[in-house]
Amino acid sequence: MERTFADLNLSSERLNQLERLGFVEATEIQAQAIPPLLEGRDVVGQAQTGTGKTAAFSLPILERIDTKRREVQALILTPTRELAKQVNQSFRELSGDRRIRILNVYGGQSIDRQIQLLEKGTHIVVGTPGRVIDLLNRGNLKLDKVDWVVLDEADEMLSMGFLDDVETILKQAATDRQTAFFSATIEPSIWNLVKKFMKSPVTVRIEQPKAAPQRIQQQVYMVPRGWSKAKALQPILEMEDPESAIIFVRTRKGASELTSSLQSLGHSVEEFHGDLTQSQRERLLKRFRSQQVRWVVATDIAARGLDVERLTHVINFDLPDNVDSYIHRIGRTGRAGREGTAISLIQPFERRKLRQIERHVRQNLKIRSLPDRSQIEACRLKRLENQLRDTITGERLASFLPMVAQLNEEYDIHAIAAAALQMAYDSNRANTTDVEIPEKGSPERSSTPKPRLMKEMKER
Template sequence: MNNTKFNELGLNEKILRAIEDMGFEEPSQIQAQVIPVVLEGFDVIGQAQTGTGKTLAFGAPMLNNLTRENNTIKGLILTPTRELAIQVNEELVRIAKHTNLRMLPVYGGQSIDRQIKAIKKGIDVVVGTPGRVLDLISRRVLDLDDIQFLVLDEADEMLNMGFVEDIEEIINNCNSYRHTLLFSATMPGPIKKIAQKYMKPDSKHVSILKNTMTVSTVEQYYYEVKQKDRFESFCRILDVDEPDTAIIFCKTKKGVDELVEAMLVRGYNVEGMHGDMNQSQRMNTLRKFKEDNLDFLVATDVAARGIDVENITHVINYDLPQDTESYVHRIGRTGRANKTGVAYTLVTAREYSVLKQIEKATKGKIKRKEIPTIDDIFNVKYSHMLEKVKETLEGEDYKRFVPIATELDDDYNLVDVAAALMNMVYDKEVSYDYTENSIGSSKSSHVRVFINVGRKDKLNPKTLLQFFNSEANVYKESIGSIDLLDKFSFVDIIEEDVDKVIRECSGKKLCGRRVNIEISNRSK
């Protein structure tokens, strides 16, 4: 793990304050290696997987070095999808919190007039998809003559989606003295050509090797949750699984404090550990945890270093870690001494792609689990109560209460009395005031459509994705499985985008054929 501190990288006080507010304690590998090089003025090729903290790696030094000489755009970040554009923009806003720099995400599917109006008011950094950026350039709204930083994020994904020509056209609209930062998980030939052609000869190549280590004794699962339901989902998981001893990981110190406070309110036996706590506090908390006087320990990655506790049954990633290496270290806290452990990760739909990258890098299988319902929780609690009642009936201690039970028998049915007592126990056992039997995940359902173009027309998945993107502004994140047959194909599209695809793509030409798209009755 990396031991460098953010304040050792050369960033100014405003950026460091923002990183502190975000709660990050130490930079990830790519952040530690890229930030100083960008601050020194070099172009950088950063090769690393999604989920390694690349946005902060290029965002912090870029915002650190931007100068506002006039009211023109100084930074442009290109991303393959609108979802990533929104995500990157949100993180840049957090990094620029203590500056007066202004950000704007631009992408298809949103009013271009609104984006034009915002740019004309004055924007310092634009984050956008290639198609919308080119549109704004062609309208003479986006002027890149004074640009200081050009960032190509997930360049290999942009290549896969057929954006190479668009990227080159955008680069040719930039000045020659800009700094160019290129980030990509892989380095195929066309990406190398772009780097050689458009980046300075002394550019630096930073490569973070994949970590293929994983823990074979750990069963790995994920729950897809809505952000607003994250804590309730977490409580439901604890109520059903009832872990004996668990470490719960948060990404930030603030996150640790907030989760511990929320858990204490609901009666959990829990304490937190993070870098703002002094050594004696941390040692005291760790001692309690080791001696089984704490059921749950909530920690950041940094604070959890050196924790060597046997018999941890569960590791729960309340937040996704910054990088794959941290994930491996986290889940390695359980499943020790040839025992089986369980690792749960909570993700939103937006974070799902990062989880898949972790799965790919660790060569492990992270299986999906459904968020427990109230019925699931009731059945678990009922089963445990029944076991306790049977155990008690096998002893003698309960007999001192027989006279009281006899009195109650005069006024009430003893079955009702038993049910009332069980209800009292249940209310104490359940941690959250659940109102709905189930809370839905953020995963959209897919609709299967028929399209009258197939393999004999030389159709392939890449061409089809480009077609949906160019004609309907629908991106690959909206597309599920693609089944190509000889004369036609079946495609799964998320429900909210189906009508748009049918409306915008029907009648258009694809592989030389006029397209007919309709909802299919055929099952998968």
């Protein structure tokens, strides 16, 4: 049974911020972990990466932050600086309160700058074990009054050799704190930490999401450096020309901006989000189902009522926050035995999130370059050929045969057909706003990832 955030005893301030972000329904890990955390219990959460674990611990922490206390009240440990950045960003988005000071601490950045910010008063620290230990040893980071310690991706952290560092950090933290471990797997080494440092924890286990349906073709495009996502989307739409599509964005503002951009290019598209009245939603849904509107730009929550039987494409303009949402999104196409296409746009910093998705859908998703001009022209000609085949079998063809017979007295029949095709092609191009198309797309990713352990050791 799905639960909303309103069912989890969160404050009205937090619920209002979640609503502004377009979040209403909680994922399973959030629904099970948030209540005991709000009650002051320690929690061990076992769930795959990408199931919404960050919000599961971020929301209860944000509920308890006292902005008048100029000291560290929460410490979140992550195995890599990439994850630390993601957690930091999640805290900022879920907070919506500029008075709450959140600091990333990891190698590769100036430690002096991090020390300055700690001295000014930081409420939440998100960092890697190596840099946290360094700041503790210097005396700049104090955990004697910390209320929360969270280990995120605990199994990955210990597999990278951080067990001693984690124990050192936990020993220096206040004894009356709340502690939470989140991990994809619970190994014996993690249970040893649980016994040493946690008090009667609640254990929450979430089953792995189902794999994505095989009948859905999943495509991933890298946004070239210096390009906006809206700009990168144009050549993809030109080549795919979706018959009907839902384009997913994260926020209502993003839905409005992208819809305006696509409409200015002459596309049949409308926005669908929480600001619409019920009557507006119903009218749009009716128009979408009757194909009066080809594409809809929507947030996850708003799109729950957008069930369209013959949806040909799902486009992830913004990747979702968790894998459950990804599978739910793309599962809207390819129904009733039909083929479907799911397209995702990513930026370089989202490669980790893509790896999480790949693990859950149990497929390797090759990153493609944006379609170039020759590919798009080939698709346009193919569409014209298909239109020609449909026209030949249509009822109106007979009314044009006398004109063809007359022209055939002066010109070769092949030349007449080619001229008619040229006119049709040029007419279609005239009704299409030109978009910038790369001659060469973005590079595909390397198939050999850099070892995370070596990277982290360098950061320390």
